[in-house]
Amino acid sequence: MKRRDFSKTMLLLGLGAKSTFARQSIPSAVESPESYEEPAKRLPVRHFDVVVAGGGTAGLFAAIAAGRQGAKTMLIESKGYCGGIAVEGGTAIHSFYNLYTAFEGCKKIKAVQGIPAEFMDKLTEMGGCTGYPEMETARDYDAVCTAIDTELYKLLAFRMLEQAGVFVAVNTLLAGAIVNDSRIRGVITESRSGREAIMANSFVDCTGYGDLCAHAGAGFNVPNDYDSCNSFGLANASIDDYYEFLKSHNAIGQMCRGPRSGEENKFVRMGAEQLDIPALQAEAHKIGMSMITTTVHDNYLMYIKCNYKIPGSVLNRDDVAKAEIEIRNRIARAAELLREYVPGFEKAFIARTSPSLCIRRGRQIICDYDITHEDVIDGRHFDDDTVVYGFHDWAPRYQIKDGGTYGIPYRALCVKSVENLYxxxxxxxxxxxxxxxxxxxxxxxxQGQATGTAAALCAQKHCGSRELKFADLKKELLKSKVYFAS
Ligand SMILES: Cc1cc2nc3c(=O)[nH]c(=O)nc-3n(C[C@H](O)[C@H](O)[C@H](O)COP(=O)(O)OP(=O)(O)OC[C@H]3O[C@@H](n4cnc5c(N)ncnc54)[C@H](O)[C@@H]3O)c2cc1C
Structure with a gap:
């Protein structure tokens, strides 16, 4: 079609001409006065021992753990890869160690071991992780800096899932639950292959949003107590230039040296503190920009974050859509500011963003036990500890007593009033x-490793989460090298 004919056709269709439709506001799903009754449909059924919903930060390790226990495991992940916010949002993987750098004479403890530590070792061998180099500044916040290559992380995730024999359903949405009394019998999935019913004995919700818990009728709150965020990778920007810039303004905050692009003792983490450029500070503040970054590669800053507090709810599609647009504008502005102010960044460009807004909290699920602030900062351990942890993101304001650790008890992972859901x-x-x-x-x-192991044991023993003997779980966790405080 010639350009002139094309224009004529468009005019005939009413496109390209001034629209005769008045702009109308579209009611949101909950406001719509109309409804449509969807016809019932027969679904194909598949059977598994364990279903893990969400292949993100926790879900990846839940699925690997369940698979390694010999359970026939299905992992359901809505995106095309696994890793979740660990590969989308953060600036560093906090933290395998306790805060031993902040307390005189404090023992260095590798608090989280097991499959997550094995994963990081493998990623480091692939050149996709810094390992655990010690922080040079901000040693009262975190002791080490573990930075990752997000793409190698995703690849290794697939490899380890495959080795564990997990059936991985990516690009698949968990869309419902089949519940009888207080027990989940199965879940409903949606993918381009159609809707399916997946039956299993035990279930682990690792969706971040608590989608499976909500579908199963579990109790929850929606605190809306955090900023949401999208973080971006900036290419053509060197962390060494960033260091010089911050140094010249006497503004070096967090700093760590480690392996980068195959060379040791290079900057891998850098953060600004009290920058004496009021115009930049003011602009960065307006867009919720955090000036901390990590990297494992030359000329690439891996994560720079722009925060935004959604006026509505992170569970409302339309509120989130508006936030996605707002955050992309903020990201563009952040890149502009860095190009304008940091010498050497003139040709820097945005090389990656998260595929969707990252949240810090969606639903808060009611479990049998709720970990308190005192449990954390007093460094309390429980008879049914499943994970030992020693990092607090609010340090140095809140630190775990004496740089120690606290425990995450089994009860804190059992979803209240559902028999077979973690x-x-x-x-x-x-x-x-x-x-x-x-x-x-x-x-x-x-938590992922603990719940995946527990779910597999429940499936094997045909019992619910509250019938499982904790001693049996602990034995299996110890076998797979999980660390417990003595
Ligand atoms: C911007 C940001 C920066 C952060 N920075 C750091 C940091 O520097 N260091 C640190 O240690 N922590 C950081 N955190 C916190 C930490 O990254 C997250 O709390 C943690 O990764 C959450 O893990 P998760 O497994 O609960 O959720 P996720 O990692 O989000 O995993 C949930 C998975 O479930 C999938 N999913 C969701 N719904 C469905 C569904 N219905 N069906 C199928 N799949 C579904 C998602 O696609 C995702 O893969 C940060 C968080 C944010 C938001």
Whole structure:
């Protein structure tokens, strides 16, 4: 079609001409006065021992753990890869170690071991992780800096899932639950292959949002107590230039040296503190920009974050859509500011963003036990500890007593009033201050391993989560090298 004919056709169709439709506001799903009754449909059924919903930070380790126990395991993940916010949001993987750098004479403890630590070792061998180099500044916040290559992380995730014999359903949405009395019989999935019913004995919700718990009728709150965020990778920007810039303004905050692009002792983490450029500070503040970054590669800053507090709810599609647009504008502005102010960044460009907005909390699921702030900062351990953890994202304001650790008890992972459902990841812990610790990546990973192992044992023993003997779980966790405080 010639350009002129094309224009004529468009005019005939009313496109390209001034629209005769008045702009109308579209009611949101909940406001719509009309409804449509969807016809019932027969679904194909598949059977598994364990279903893990959400292949993110916690879910990846839940699925690997269940698979390694010999359970026939299905992992349901809505995106095309696994890793979740660990590969989308953070600046560093906090933290495998206790805060031993902040307390005189404190023993160095690798608090989270097991499958998450094995994963990091493998990733380091692939050149996709810094390992655990010690922080040079901000040693009262975190002792080490574990930075990752997000793409190698995703690849290794697939490899380890495959080796564990997990059936991985990516690009698949968990869309419902089949519940009888207080027991989940199965879940409903949606994918381009159609809707399916997946039956299983035990279930682990690692969706971050608590979607499976909600579908299963579990109790929850929606605290809306955090900023949401999208973080971006900036290419053509060197962390060495960033260091010089911050140094010249006497503004170096967090700093760590480690392996980068195959060379040792290079900057891998850098953060600004009290920058004496009021115009930049003011602009950065307006867009919720955090000036901390990590990297494992030359000329690439891996994560720079722009925060935004959604005026509505992170569970409302339309509120989130508006936030996605707002955050992309903020990201563009952040890149502009860095190009304008940091010498050497003139040709820097945005090389990656998260595929969707990252949240710090969606639903908070009611479990049999709710970890308190005192449990965390007093460094309490329980008879049914499943994970030991020593990082608090609010340090140095809140630190775990004497640089020690606290435990995440089994009860904190059992979803209240559902017999065969565990929750792991950011969806546990109601107290905001305690959550500022339990929600961090390495804690989520440890919870993942614990819940996946427990779910597999329940399936094997044909029992619910409350009938499982904790001693049996602990034996299996010890076998797979999970660390317990003595
Ligand atoms: C911006 C940001 C920065 C952060 N920075 C750090 C940091 O520097 N260090 C740190 O340690 N922690 C950090 N955190 C906290 C930490 O990253 C998260 O709390 C943690 O990764 C959450 O893990 P999760 O497993 O609960 O959720 P996720 O990692 O989000 O995993 C949930 C998975 O479930 C999938 N999913 C969701 N719903 C469905 C569904 N219905 N069906 C199928 N799949 C579904 C998602 O696609 C996702 O893969 C940060 C968090 C944010 C938001």
């Amino acid at each position: 929750a792991a990841g950011m969806m546990i812990t109601s107290d905001h201050r305690a959550h500022m610790s339990t929600r961090n990546t390495v804690s989520c990973m440890g």
